[in-house]
Amino acid sequence: MRKVRDYDAELKALNDKARALKAQKIQQLGELVAATGADALDTGTLVGGLLHILKEAKAPAVQEAWRSDGAAFFQRRGRKASGSSGSDGQGAGAGRASDAQS
Template sequence: MRKPRDYDAELKALEDKAKELRNRKVLGLGELVIATGADALSAEELAGALVVLAETTDAGKRDAWAKRGVAFFQGRSRRSAPAPDRDNGGAQTQPGSAPQVSGSTGTA
């Protein structure tokens, strides 16, 4: 005779795993906000920018943003200077736009 399954224990284990995955995602996103310097924005500015990003369906813009993201991560792995000392190539940012990553060619 087979041992009956403990559905409550299995459900609890799945809930615990889902909670851990959510916590990791939140920590990772927080680290990303800090690494990009977006933590200098107010919560309202950051939320507004993220809403615009999430609502954007223009594939060209999304592709350009993805390329800038790749350049950001590749540049970070080679950089040893702390964030405030980095030179962003003299690129000026406009209000409501993300700072230019050095060496990127995409437009926001």
């Protein structure tokens, strides 16, 4: 006899996973803001800057320049963290840099 699937439970599990992934993404974006020092800006300035980035990011050459600057930022942070006793910036930073490229 076939086992009956509980579609409601599967849907709830998928919704819970999607909610957890969204929360993780929001947390990582906040960590990026703090890591770059942009948390010192007031909210209006930060949002205005992001809106300008969205307008200018349509050119592939601009995106590539920004992507390489971002990768260089995380590489610098990785070297600084590897010199200390903890691995605070290297593992997490390198993962975020590759996330930003995809």
